[in-house]
Amino acid sequence: MGCGILLAYLLLVVLRVPETLYPGRFWAEEGSLYFHGAYTTGPLQFITTPVLGYYSLVTKLACIAASHCVALDYAPLVTALFALFVQALPAFLIISSRIPALPNWPSRIAAVLLILLVQPNQEVWINTINSQFFLCVATGVIMISEPCSGATHCLRLSVLFVAGLTGVLSCILLPFFAIDYAVSRKTTRLHEALALASASAVHFLFRVRWCPCHCVQASLIGTFFRLFF
16 A cells, blocks of 8 residues: 555655656756756766765765666656656655654645645746755654664665755754764664764754854754744
8 A cells, every 4th residue: 555655655646747757847047057067077076976965865866867778858757857856755654753753644645635725826836946845855754763674774874864965954953862862762864863963963064164253153043044933
């Protein structure tokens, strides 16, 4: 049943804005900064250089693949497929994890529909620039759930690490993982907190490298303010 729900979710995601896959598109900085940077520089140089002060791992990997692995005509499709994979992660985690608040299939389907049927906004739909928001949702799902097996635990750790290297919103959830570990003392939660903490540290170092200290402080305060107020 879980596979059917996930396939239906992906189909509805694509049908909502089908032009993101065909004829395809770059969205905002995805084309003008990230794809251009990947196309005009080597992969190693591009992957280690912050863009606008952020690491943005998913966007960088997608643009490296789009610029070096396929013909130029298919480059937007490659980045869209990366974004579609990321957009499927919250639904997959809801289906594959133990979530006490969602004990049965009807409640899990409702949670998946909640992700799918948010206010329509083409700006965040199937583009890697805004994959950070869906990774933040995936991080939240991990925070309220438990892995069902060792394989899913490894996948969850990978998602947390990638999320922390892609957007600061996921990094902001780190204290909640730490608090939950302090209360529950679960080894899996410790692993998750460490994965997100290590990615957050790398992201912060890239932020410091790109900005003066006062700019870093202002940007972090601004992010917290927008998130909670």
